[in-house]
Amino acid sequence: xxxxxxxxxxxxxxxxxxxxxxxxxxxxxxxxxxxxxxxxxxxxxxxxxxxxxxxxxxxxxxxxxxxxxxxxxxxxxxxxxxxxxxxxxxxxxxxxxxxxxxxxxxxxxxxxxxxxxxxxxxxxxxxxxxxxxxxxxxxxxxxxxxxxxxxxxxxxxxxxxxxxxxxxxxxxxxxxxxxxxxxxxxxxxxxxxxxxxxxxxxxxxxxxxxxxxxxxxxxxxxxxxxxxxxxxxxxxxxxxxxxxxxxxxxxxxxxxxxxxxxxxxxxxxxxxxxxxxxxxxxxxxxxxxxxxxxxxxxxxxxxxxxxxxxxxxxxxxxxxxxxxxxxxxxxxxxx
Amino acid sequence: xxxxxxxxxxxxxxxxxxxxxxxxxxxxxxxxxxxxxxxxxxxxxxxxxxxxxxxxxxxxxxxxxxxxxxxxxxxxxxxxxxxxxxxxxxxxxxxxxxxxxxxxxxxxxxxxxxxxxxxxxxxxxxxxxxxxxxxxxxxxxxxxxxxxxxxxxxxxxxxxxxxxxxxxxxxxxxxxxxxxxxxxxxxxxxxxxxxxxxxxxxxxxxxxxxxxxxxxxxxxxxxxxxxxxxxxxxxxxxxxxxxxxxxxxxxxxxxxxxxxxxxxxxxxxxxxxxxxxxxxxxxxxxxxxxxxxxxxxxxxxxxxxxxxxxxxxxxxxxxxxxxxxxxxxxxxxxxxxxxxxxxxxxxxxxxxxxxxxxxxxxxxxxxxxxxxxxxxxxxxxxxxxxxxxxxxxxxxxxxxxxxxxxxxxxxxxxxxxxxxxxxxxxxxxxxxxxxxxxxxxxxxxxxxxxxxxxxxxxxxxxxxxxxxxxxxxxxxxx
Numbered sequence: 001x002x003x004x005x006x007x008x009x010x011x012x013x014x015x016x017x018x019x020x021x022x023x024x025x026x027x028x029x030x031x032x033x034x035x036x037x038x039x040x041x042x043x044x045x046x047x048x049x050x051x052x053x054x055x056x057x058x059x060x061x062x063x064x065x066x067x068x069x070x071x072x073x074x075x076x077x078x079x080x081x082x083x084x085x086x087x088x089x090x091x092x093x094x095x096x097x098x099x100x101x102x103x104x105x106x107x108x109x110x111x112x113x114x115x116x117x118x119x120x121x122x123x124x125x126x127x128x129x130x131x132x133x134x135x136x137x138x139x140x141x142x143x144x145x146x147x148x149x150x151x152x153x154x155x156x157x158x159x160x161x162x163x164x165x166x167x168x169x170x171x172x173x174x175x176x177x178x179x180x181x182x183x184x185x186x187x188x189x190x191x192x193x194x195x196x197x198x199x200x201x202x203x204x205x206x207x208x209x210x211x212x213x214x215x216x217x218x219x220x221x222x223x224x225x226x227x228x229x230x231x232x233x234x235x236x237x238x239x240x241x242x243x244x245x246x247x248x249x250x251x252x253x254x255x256x257x258x259x260x261x262x263x264x265x266x267x268x269x270x271x272x273x274x275x276x277x278x279x280x281x282x283x284x285x286x287x288x289x290x291x292x293x294x295x296x297x298x299x300x301x302x303x304x305x306x307x308x309x310x311x312x313x314x315x316x317x318x319x320x321x322x323x324x325x326x327x328x329x330x331x332x333x334x335x
Numbered sequence: 336x337x338x339x340x341x342x343x344x345x346x347x348x349x350x351x352x353x354x355x356x357x358x359x360x361x362x363x364x365x366x367x368x369x370x371x372x373x374x375x376x377x378x379x380x381x382x383x384x385x386x387x388x389x390x391x392x393x394x395x396x397x398x399x400x401x402x403x404x405x406x407x408x409x410x411x412x413x414x415x416x417x418x419x420x421x422x423x424x425x426x427x428x429x430x431x432x433x434x435x436x437x438x439x440x441x442x443x444x445x446x447x448x449x450x451x452x453x454x455x456x457x458x459x460x461x462x463x464x465x466x467x468x469x470x471x472x473x474x475x476x477x478x479x480x481x482x483x484x485x486x487x488x489x490x491x492x493x494x495x496x497x498x499x500x501x502x503x504x505x506x507x508x509x510x511x512x513x514x515x516x517x518x519x520x521x522x523x524x525x526x527x528x529x530x531x532x533x534x535x536x537x538x539x540x541x542x543x544x545x546x547x548x549x550x551x552x553x554x555x556x557x558x559x560x561x562x563x564x565x566x567x568x569x570x571x572x573x574x575x576x577x578x579x580x581x582x583x584x585x586x587x588x589x590x591x592x593x594x595x596x597x598x599x600x601x602x603x604x605x606x607x608x609x610x611x612x613x614x615x616x617x618x619x620x621x622x623x624x625x626x627x628x629x630x631x632x633x634x635x636x637x638x639x640x641x642x643x644x645x646x647x648x649x650x651x652x653x654x655x656x657x658x659x660x661x662x663x664x665x666x667x668x669x670x671x672x673x674x675x676x677x678x679x680x681x682x683x684x685x686x687x688x689x690x691x692x693x694x695x696x697x698x699x700x701x702x703x704x705x706x707x708x709x710x711x712x713x714x715x716x717x718x719x720x721x722x723x724x725x726x727x728x729x730x731x732x733x734x735x736x737x738x739x740x741x742x743x744x745x746x747x748x749x750x751x752x753x754x755x756x757x758x759x760x761x762x763x764x765x766x767x768x769x770x771x772x773x774x775x776x777x778x779x780x781x782x783x784x785x786x787x788x789x790x791x792x793x794x795x796x797x798x799x800x801x802x803x804x805x806x807x808x809x810x811x812x813x
Contacts, residue, residue, distance in 0.1 A: 058408065059441050061408070062407070062408055062411045062437055062441075063434075063437060063438075063441065065411035065412050065415075066411050066430070066433050066434040066436075066437040067434055068415075069411075069414060069415065069422060069426055069429075069430035069433055069434070070426065070427075070430025070431040070432075070433065070434045071430070073422050073423050073425075073426020073427060073430055074423055074426075076414075076415040076422055076426060076430070077415050077418075077419035077420065077421075077422035077423040077426065077735075078419065078423075079415070080412060080415030080416045080419065080422075081415065081416055081417075081419040081735035081736070081737070084416050084417075084735065084737060084741065084745075085741060085744075085745070087412060087416055088416060088745045088748070089748075091408060091409050091412060092748055092749075092752050094408065095405055095406075095408070095409070095752060095756060096752070096756070098405050099405060099756040099759070099760065102401065103759055103760075103763070106763060146423055147419065147420065147423075147736070148419065148735070148736070152737060152738050152740075152741045294426060294427040294430060294431075295427055295502045295503070297427075297502065297503050297504070297506070298427040298428070298430065298431050298503055301431050301503070301506055302430075302431040302434050302435070305434070305435055305438050306434070306438065309438045309441065309442050312442060313441055313442075316449075
């Protein structure tokens with residue numbers, strides 16, 4: 001066997017989604033935390049911390065969509081039509097968030113509060129429906145004759161709703177620890193106070209999702225509790241607990257950077273747990289990456305350009321984070 | 336909703352989101368090349384008018400680019416959400432082409448856009464010019480890929496069908512399919528013409544208000560040279576495109592012409608105006624010119640043009656719609672050519688910048704290029720119906736199985752959100768246009784951008800109208 005193109009493409013897309021979740025996660029988290037901070041100049045600082053980078057973060061979402069279309073057209077068509085409403089609502093949320101981001105700074109003072117609300121609403125909606133889409137994806141998508149064979153509201157389950165809430169907590173914690181890292185003074189203190197309850201909240205929702213998932217999905221339970229998968233899976237909850245322990249210690253000693261890095265670890269562990277639960281299915285419960293892939297001519301053709309350009313995008317991404325490193329204060333102008 | 340079925344709603348939704356989206360890239364393509372020309376002329380002549388214009392239009396370019404990115408995000412998902420059977424059928428061909436389009440756009444943003452928008456005082460003049468030229472070329476490369484994908488759906492080749500799905504066998508044949516060169520040339524030129532009239536209209540607005548500066552005059556002058564040369568060139572390109580369509584999609588031509596049947600060996604007339612009726616299978620109230628249809632489409636006085644009745648009723652595009660959308664496009668095109676010629680005459684007489692009648696026409700012609708562009712796309716997209724991949728997959732067989740209720744909710748949502756948000760964005764662009772070019776802008780280093788602290792290196796932020804429009808003290812930077 002030569003190169004396993006579907007495997008390479010699965011890795012590229014998984015990597016792209018991971019980049020998206022991590023990077024847009026803290027942007028959206030800031031929108032979610034906006035209602036907790038009333039002061040206008042504090043809100044400016046919050047937005048300033050992500051202003052230079054947020055739209056580059058969405059790059060990965062577009063690339064993920066286009067890549068999925070070309071490399072796994074079956075998954076693209078089935079998953080996107082099955083999750084039609086949550087995905088459209090997510091996109092509308094993202095548009096609102098994105099445009100509000102720009103126009104909040106350009107608006108007159110009396111209109112600013114409208115863009116604040118658009119920013120909060122857009123961030124909440126985008127996050128919630130992303131979580132709902134994820135939950136519905138885990139629930140599985142019935143496919144007959146290569147077409148989505150369910151009903152239009154199949155995605156609307158208690159489990160998917162709960163996943164939506166869980167993601168709000170997760171992104172809020174990402175945003176909160178990002179702000180601890182990027183700000184100082186009263187705002188940082190406020191975020192510090194929020195970190196502990198948010199982390200406890202994340203612990204609770206993660207526990208619920210972790211118990212609910214195998215209970216509601218026999219096939220996933222089968223994967224988790226059979227050998228040798230159990231050895232792959234077992235370290236995940238252990239590592240989560242260790243990370244949380246370190247997290248609370250870091251908060252207790254008023255650390256600046258550690259809480260954010262540990263939250264990234266938590267997100268990564270959750271993502272891995274998800275991967276172990278589903279791999280190698282791209283449309284749960286039964287369509288694998290090899291079943292869904294486009295012909296090698298297509299995947300090979302795309303790979304040439306992608307491998308050439310991704311290093312540039314990564315380089316530019318790291319460079320912009322490097323340029324905008326350090327704390328953001330009230331004295332820093334935005335434009 | 337309004338008695339429309341789910342398929343019609345899906346088509347309306349796609350038409351709505353893609354029509355909104357295309358306006359931004361069209362102006363992006365045109366302005367990027369315009370900016371490259373301005374900067375090149377500045378480097379060559381050292382005339383500061385070109386530099387002032389560069390700074391003025393680069394801000395509008397930035398806002399426009401930003402809105403193109405946001406509205407494009409939706410497009411990357413619409414094929415799967417609304418056209419899942421098409422995506423599964425043709426994804427192996429159109430998916431990679433779309434990926435290349437996206438990669439090109441991001442490569443641009445990652446590489447050269449930042450330098451172009453924020454690097455004026457940080458990199459050398461030649462390097463900055465190079466970045467601008469690369470952005471201009473990049474927008475055309477993006478156009479290349481997306482039009483290749485669209486053209487392949489119109490005139491597919493280089494593939495085989497295995498298990499009921501398309502498999503690419505020859506990428507060169509796929510990319511350079513028969514209608515692609517014509518469509519690419521027609522679209523790129525349309526973007527240039529649309530931008531020229533947008534720029535000309537802005538200049539006319541300022542001149543009508545008595546802001547008669549060298550920079551404003553230069554704007555009008557350059558726009559009208561473009562109108563004079565490129566609008567007629569577009570008519571020629573359009574003619575070639577039409578001949579190509581006659582060869583590959585004769586039913587589309589018959590519908591555009593409202594031409595129902597050939598009688599004997601009679602040459603085809605040109606129906607100037609009329610109302611094609613799909614039920615009665617005739618064009619009512621037709622105003623015809625004998626022989627002209629044959630002359631335009633076959634370049635002879637004897638050959639006949641294919642007629643709609645030669646196609647089965649279920650294979651006919653909606654003639655009522657494309658007959659008129661085509662005439663809107665051509666009518667506006669003729670008006671644009673006329674405007675170009677008029678400008679030449681006034682230029683000879685030395686009254687180009689003072690003839691109020693002409694300036695009003697130039698002002699009102701501002702959106703003409705964009706309207707013509709939309710009318711052209713409506714013609715070609717509705718004209719290829721009932722096929723989504725011509726001759727291979729019908730549009731009705733390409734959609735996702737969504738309910739009417741579901742499609743109605745999302746359509747209303749898109750309409751409300753797009754008008755609200757992009758309306759605000761458009762208003763902001765107009766605010767920038769109203770400010771007009773400023774002398775010696777760019778002498779002082781601009782705040783922010785790559786290499787500077789705290790200011791974002793992204794398109795919309797390059798557009799900072801910090802002349803008292805921002806009451807909020809924090810926005811003014813340090």
